[in-house]
Amino acid sequence: MPELPEVETVVRDLRPLLKDRTLVSLSRSTKQLRKKWSKAWEKKVLGRVVTNVNRRGKWILSTLEDSSLLVTHLGMTGQFTVTEATSPRENHTHFIFTLDDDNELRYRDIRRFGSITWHPSQSEWEATLDEELGPEPFGVDPDYWWQNFKASKRNLKALLLDQSIVAGVGNIYADESCFRAGIDPRRRGETLTKNEAERLRLAVEEVLTIAIESRGSTIRNYVGGSGLEGEFQQQLQAYGRAGEACFVCQTILQHTRLAGRTTTFCIVCQTKKK
DNA sequence: CCGACGTCCTGCTAGC
DNA sequence: TGCTAGCAGGACGTCG
Numbered sequence: 001m002p003e004l005p006e007v008e009t010v011v012r013d014l015r016p017l018l019k020d021r022t023l024v025s026l027s028r029s030t031k032q033l034r035k036k037w038s039k040a041w042e043k044k045v046l047g048r049v050v051t052n053v054n055r056r057g058k059w060i061l062s063t064l065e066d067s068s069l070l071v072t073h074l075g076m077t078g079q080f081t082v083t084e085a086t087s088p089r090e091n092h093t094h095f096i097f098t099l100d101d102d103n104e105l106r107y108r109d110i111r112r113f114g115s116i117t118w119h120p121s122q123s124e125w126e127a128t129l130d131e132e133l134g135p136e137p138f139g140v141d142p143d144y145w146w147q148n149f150k151a152s153k154r155n156l157k158a159l160l161l162d163q164s165i166v167a168g169v170g171n172i173y174a175d176e177s178c179f180r181a182g183i184d185p186r187r188r189g190e191t192l193t194k195n196e197a198e199r200l201r202l203a204v205e206e207v208l209t210i211a212i213e214s215r216g217s218t219i220r221n222y223v224g225g226s227g228l229e230g231e232f233q234q235q236l237q238a239y240g241r242a243g244e245a246c247f248v249c250q251t252i253l254q255h256t257r258l259a260g261r262t263t264t265f266c267i268v269c270q271t272k273k274k
Numbered sequence: 275c276c277g278a279c280g281t282c283c284t285g286c287t288a289g290c
Numbered sequence: 291t292g293c294t295a296g297c298a299g300g301a302c303g304t305c306g
Contacts, residue, residue, distance in 0.1 A: 058300075170300070239299090
């Protein structure tokens with residue numbers, strides 16, 4: 001659920017609260033997340049200082065003092081927060097790390113599509129991924145972008161969601177980017193002109209940048225690293241607005257299914273070539 | 275190889 | 291009012 005802007009917000013919130021803190025103890029629920037937590041990892045993690053917290057695509061990388069990594073993915077409903085140890089533990093909380101202050105680092109995940117794993121190094125972690133992660137979607141080489149799109153028969157929605165092309169875009173921001181670029185998400189990559197591809201590349205950057213400034217979108221249960229909700233849902237132009245009037249031309253927004261995901265678009269604004 | 279689709283899981287709600 | 295089918299910010303396994 002959380003996409004790049006939400007994950008970035010979590011990371012920015014967590015960094016000052018986790019940096020230089022020691023992970024003292026761990027208690028876990030009996031339920032498993034998407035990836036299994038190895039009991040052997042507790043010795044690798046406990047007693048170690050967190051030296052930094054960063055983001056790569058939708059992944060959260062907490063670096064420990066020996067350069068090993070605690071890697072977290074929020075899946076659809078993950079919440080990764082630093083909370084006062086005295087605050088009540090909500091249901092579906094699966095990991096609780098006590099810290100060397102009065103706080104706890106908690107991972108809560110209703111649907112359990114997320115994961116927490118430990119890796120000796122970043123390269124070892126990257127090797128465990130299904131496919132190599134693409135570059136961050138800011139300042140992407142226009143030629144790299146164009147080559148990927150023009151070579152594909154897949155629709156634009158599927159290409160934007162493909163983490164190996166560019167890392168971090170999900171369902172919300174794919175729709176918002178297509179709307180902003182004025183391009184129909186059903187079109188196949190190979191049909192794009194160079195100009196359209198460039199418009200789309202820039203729209204992705206702009207949408208993500210503005211969404212980060214708004215601390216992401218809280219649609220259902222997303223919260224930042226301090227439990228604060230996002231604000232970008234108030235600025236959504238397409239996502240979740242099927243059946244409602246386009247803010248630009250008042251046409252009723254349509255929806256369809258692309259790459260297995262509900263996709264909303266304006267047939268007028270996203271059809272004509274600008 | 276590529277592209278499309280199913281699966282994992284729980285909770286909420288639109289529609290009957 | 292009560293029930294349930296269907297859908298939800300993702301990643302990945304499998305099938306044709």
